[in-house]
Amino acid sequence: MEVSLRHVTKENYEAVCELDVEKTQEDYVACNMWSLVESMFNEGHESRAIYANDEPIGFLMWVRETTEKISIWRFMVDQKHQKKGIGRKALNLSLAEIRLVSDLKKIEICYNPKNPVAKDFYSDFGFIEVGMDEEDEDMLAVINID
Numbered sequence: 001m002e003v004s005l006r007h008v009t010k011e012n013y014e015a016v017c018e019l020d021v022e023k024t025q026e027d028y029v030a031c032n033m034w035s036l037v038e039s040m041f042n043e044g045h046e047s048r049a050i051y052a053n054d055e056p057i058g059f060l061m062w063v064r065e066t067t068e069k070i071s072i073w074r075f076m077v078d079q080k081h082q083k084k085g086i087g088r089k090a091l092n093l094s095l096a097e098i099r100l101v102s103d104l105k106k107i108e109i110c111y112n113p114k115n116p117v118a119k120d121f122y123s124d125f126g127f128i129e130v131g132m133d134e135e136d137e138d139m140l141a142v143i144n145i146d
Helices: 011-018 023-028 032-040 086-098 118-123
Strands: 001-006 045-054 055-064 067-077 106-111 129-134 139-144
Touching: 001 086, 011 055, 032 045, 032 055, 032 067, 045 067, 045 086, 055 086, 067 086, 086 118, 106 118, 118 129, 118 139
Parallel strands: 067 106
Antiparallel strands: 001 045, 045 055, 055 067, 106 139, 129 139
């Protein structure tokens, strides 16, 4: 199965909006439709559809918060395609694309500390927990770029 990231376009946005996580994951993931609206009307937001072969099966969005920092705000794989290694491939692809940004010093991600798989999953990619976010709701983890 070939996994790729593609821009969200008028041809695929509806399919991206229809993707869903499992019921037990809904509290941890924002709505794709809301995220797409957010990315269309705010500077520095990049959204990508995650494809398996030619089918959109997930969604990613990251934000260039400063010239030196990018934050991954959204990351989901549809419930029918989880536990197949697609998320790992997609996150590797997104990190490779993000690392191409000039002057980048830090990539960060936040996740609910009650999410049972997030810490181990993100640490496998080099994210190191640095504490709770400003609202004291989500765990903040970073990759420092040398």
